Amino acid sequence: MSVNEDDVRKMAVLARIAMPDEEIAGLVPELNNILHWVEQLGEVDVTGVEPMASVIHNKQRLRDDEINADPQTAGGVRDKVLANAPMAEHGFFGVPKVIE
Amino acid sequence: MTNLTDLGIKEIRDGVRAGSFSAREVAEAHIEQVSKAKALNAFLIETPDHAIAAADAADKAKAAGEELASLAGVPIGMKDLFCTEGVEARAASAILDGFTPTYESTVSGKLFAAGAGMLGKLNMDQFAMGSSNETSAFGNVVSPWRRNDGGNTDMSPGGSSGGSSAAVAARLCPGATGTDTGGSIRQPAAFTGISGIKPTYGRCSRWGIIAFASSLDQAGSMARDVTDCAIMLEAMAGYDPKDSTSLNAPVPNWEAGLNADLKGKRVGIPKEYRIDGTPAEINALWDQGAAWLKDAGAEIVEVSLPHTKYALPAYYIIAPAEASSNLARYDGVRYGHRELPDGAGLQDMYAETREAGFGAEVKRRIMIGTYVLSAGFYDAYYTQAQKVRTLIARDFEQVWQQCDVLLTPTAPSASFGLGEKSNDPIAMYLNDVFAVPASMAGLPAMSVPGGLDSQGLPLGLQIIGKELDEQGVLNAGLAIEQRAGFTARPEQWW
Numbered sequence: 001m002s003v004n005e006d007d008v009r010k011m012a013v014l015a016r017i018a019m020p021d022e023e024i025a026g027l028v029p030e031l032n033n034i035l036h037w038v039e040q041l042g043e044v045d046v047t048g049v050e051p052m053a054s055v056i057h058n059k060q061r062l063r064d065d066e067i068n069a070d071p072q073t074a075g076g077v078r079d080k081v082l083a084n085a086p087m088a089e090h091g092f093f094g095v096p097k098v099i100e
Numbered sequence: 101m102t103n104l105t106d107l108g109i110k111e112i113r114d115g116v117r118a119g120s121f122s123a124r125e126v127a128e129a130h131i132e133q134v135s136k137a138k139a140l141n142a143f144l145i146e147t148p149d150h151a152i153a154a155a156d157a158a159d160k161a162k163a164a165g166e167e168l169a170s171l172a173g174v175p176i177g178m179k180d181l182f183c184t185e186g187v188e189a190r191a192a193s194a195i196l197d198g199f200t201p202t203y204e205s206t207v208s209g210k211l212f213a214a215g216a217g218m219l220g221k222l223n224m225d226q227f228a229m230g231s232s233n234e235t236s237a238f239g240n241v242v243s244p245w246r247r248n249d250g251g252n253t254d255m256s257p258g259g260s261s262g263g264s265s266a267a268v269a270a271r272l273c274p275g276a277t278g279t280d281t282g283g284s285i286r287q288p289a290a291f292t293g294i295s296g297i298k299p300t301y302g303r304c305s306r307w308g309i310i311a312f313a314s315s316l317d318q319a320g321s322m323a324r325d326v327t328d329c330a331i332m333l334e335a336m337a338g339y340d341p342k343d344s345t346s347l348n349a350p351v352p353n354w355e356a357g358l359n360a361d362l363k364g365k366r367v368g369i370p371k372e373y374r375i376d377g378t379p380a381e382i383n384a385l386w387d388q389g390a391a392w393l394k395d396a397g398a399e400i401v402e403v404s405l406p407h408t409k410y411a412l413p414a415y416y417i418i419a420p421a422e423a424s425s426n427l428a429r430y431d432g433v434r435y436g437h438r439e440l441p442d443g444a445g446l447q448d449m450y451a452e453t454r455e456a457g458f459g460a461e462v463k464r465r466i467m468i469g470t471y472v473l474s475a476g477f478y479d480a481y482y483t484q485a486q487k488v489r490t491l492i493a494r495d496f497e498q499v500w501q502q503c504d505v506l507l508t509p510t511a512p513s514a515s516f517g518l519g520e521k522s523n524d525p526i527a528m529y530l531n532d533v534f535a536v537p538a539s540m541a542g543l544p545a546m547s548v549p550g551g552l553d554s555q556g557l558p559l560g561l562q563i564i565g566k567e568l569d570e571q572g573v574l575n576a577g578l579a580i581e582q583r584a585g586f587t588a589r590p591e592q593w594w
Binding site: 001003007008011012013014015016017018019027030031033034035037038040041042044046049050051052053054055056060061063070072073077080081083084085086087093095096097098 | 203341342410416436438447477
């Protein structure tokens, strides 16, 4: 499979990256080279093979149902959470207006 | 007097304990070297106060007759991927400019609790995506090594942990943290003539490490010899309930378990790693490595890992897919850079922020990841890659019936000049062809220096072990280290 400029533009929208046209055009051959290269995986017989999402044999753990059990991940740290925000007001993240 | 910056982790630890020198002297000697090494661009941020405070604490404990912790008095470098409380963490990306974590990553916190001091944050490939340290938003890292042709071409320290490898090789620090998603500890270690180990996936907590590809990311240690790697890794590893993929297994005392006598061990030589285009010098070193391990008492057996050639393309689907998801969080709302053109709405702000903040390689991988996860292509690319991953892991499970560890070259080339490969993404990706299979299977693997090539540049040998058998990997590494007698070091030009 190969991609054209329209496909790449659509991907850029999905990925929320505002790419100018020349960047889109430059990516078309690069992405096609990479996609062509990874397509060799198609020749592997995977009949009956389960996809692997994780290498560890652990079961997904649930934490204890206890509020603020670990102080490092506990609540009550609003100011720390907001400390790095480009814009924070009244204890909230600030973003541009979304309702006209 | 001994040059304190020539000492390794063990020598510093033992010297401070014995009172041969103070931790303060060690810290000051390293701080001075760091401040003089700007030409390497290995450190993004220098934190001399942190290193001094840890050193003074070690000296105070020593004076009070207290038992010193395992890294008391040892100054280290910290890859910029680790969140460090109060010290900027940017993953070498402009999109995290100004991000100062309000918490400490589990691994850096454990190192500090063990007495280590931090000399600074180390440059790297942006978001750990790269194999040459040319994708940092803050400039390339330059290897301290140069070719022996009398020229002064700037060489790659490897990547993504290239600030770490350059700093350790240049004697700016005796050890540094690295992270390895598909070779990012082992390939830079090989390029700079140092040792580096990536433990079993889940040994080191990922909590507080800026995520790239979560099913592959694993922290590890980089230092100038195998013993130092073992000491440092011991301080980094351990169960952490805050990481759902953390292994709940006791951390062995790897340093105490070091043993280069390999009698009764079988070393596998996987025939699929003998690929076209590998320089003869690298294959010769590989043969030499097998001879060294045989000399250490091991039996050498040829083995087969039939799906090896598919590991790299499968990785370049799975890692970008996970990255495209992980990096969705950089939206200009909660931290880092925000790009807000006049009159822009929320969606525009997201897209403009990401266009301005991400580097070219990061965008390339986000785009690939977005594509392979998109409706209509998901099964053909992503699911197929996950199935191939199962087969790669199965190859390793089967091979362990014939051998205890595997020996391979670490990388298919020595270091190359900065700029010599950066125009061809796939040529760059091929750097990790020998490193990626172990990452895909979550296995412990390390690189140790084996010798120099005809250009005078270091070459590394890789040892891959069974799940949780870091000891077997370290022991084989030690056997090679003792026989290789690698004492070469870069001549100081910086």
